[in-house]
Amino acid sequence: MRPRILASASCGLLAAVLLVPGLLVTGPALAGTLQGVTLPDTKEIGGKTLMLTGLGLRKVSIVKVYVAGLWVAEKGQSGEQILASDTPRHAEMHWLRGGGKDRICAGWYDGLTDNTPNASAELRTQFDTLCSYMQDAEKGDIFAFSYVPGTGTAVTINDSDKGTIEGRAFADALFASWIGPKPGPGSKFKKTLLGG
Numbered sequence: 001m002r003p004r005i006l007a008s009a010s011c012g013l014l015a016a017v018l019l020v021p022g023l024l025v026t027g028p029a030l031a032g033t034l035q036g037v038t039l040p041d042t043k044e045i046g047g048k049t050l051m052l053t054g055l056g057l058r059k060v061s062i063v064k065v066y067v068a069g070l071w072v073a074e075k076g077q078s079g080e081q082i083l084a085s086d087t088p089r090h091a092e093m094h095w096l097r098g099g100g101k102d103r104i105c106a107g108w109y110d111g112l113t114d115n116t117p118n119a120s121a122e123l124r125t126q127f128d129t130l131c132s133y134m135q136d137a138e139k140g141d142i143f144a145f146s147y148v149p150g151t152g153t154a155v156t157i158n159d160s161d162k163g164t165i166e167g168r169a170f171a172d173a174l175f176a177s178w179i180g181p182k183p184g185p186g187s188k189f190k191k192t193l194l195g196g
Contacts, residue, residue, distance in 0.1 A: 042071070071091070073085070101137075111177025129165055178190060
């Protein structure tokens, strides 16, 4: 399902401010909406204005699990183009229902295996670190991931900083879990997340 774009006149001043150490994330009036989740059209990450490419719905069978949003420097790019560019990126998971930490981590590890088959030992250790940041998700929780070149990927849960994982290789593997050749949530999720 394609995100519905709301005109600023109809949605008023929608402003979201998320503080991450070293990062300022803000959103203006325009937004995309899916399954009752409204996300801002742009965010400021690492001093760059990123644009919302689209929204994806993660489903398991008929169960709606979370809505994801992806913000990048330039809209209209393929997953391969985004991953080939060392530019800031931001992604969010807005949980529609609860989910256990073990299942969330299993999804990250599957994404790594499926999209980065020759992952180094260091990269696998970084995914262990990512999973140490995870927690059981509750309805309404927001998991966010902000990559800034030269700094790394900051992980936050409900605006609480969990830590930053260094290196582009980690960021590429993490985002590939959604927009790589074998996205864990499926090809339809990837397509809508990229605005298709």
